[in-house]
Amino acid sequence: MQFMLLFSRQGKLRLQKWYVPLSDKEKKKITRELVQTVLARKPKMCSFLEWRDLKIVYKRYASLYFCCAIEDQDNELITLEIIHRYVELLDKYFGSVCELDIIFNFEKAYFILDEFLLGGEVQETSKKNVLKAIEQADLLQELRFQAPGVIPNRSVQMHQETYSV
Helix, strand or coil: EEEEEEEECCCEEEEECCCCCCCHHHHHHHHHHHHHHHEEEEEEEEEEEECEEEEEEEEECCCCEEEEECCCCCCHHHHHHHHHHHHHHHHHCCCCHHHHHHHHHHHHHHHHHHHEEECECCCCCCCCHHHHHEEEEEEEEHHHHHHHCCCCEEEEEECCEEEEE
């Protein structure tokens, strides 16, 4: 996967993750062009399109479009499944996710994406394992904010390694 974009029906970019090095100017140009292209398509049209030397796979969930760019030889159906799995993870974490959850908790949306995908490739297929890692990170963050400067006598297990907090 080259990149993933989340944008609203109004064309507002809500999340972007790039797995290839591009200048900011090129990213903005690509984003603008793709958002316009996808929004101009009719709802009954196919969710795959060829664009430049890439394939674009997108899916609309409520008011958000999830859009991925993949290489020509990559499988579009697997990419649709990746998009769906990410939406399921967001839904499980936020409890019926909506656009406002992404807007006000964008760092969590990025964190969930980073636990699921690494370098544009699926890192963890188990929803349970991804959500467990996120819950542990939330617990760690909560412990740090409860008593700054005080080290609680408790350990948090993350990714098969135990860290003392």
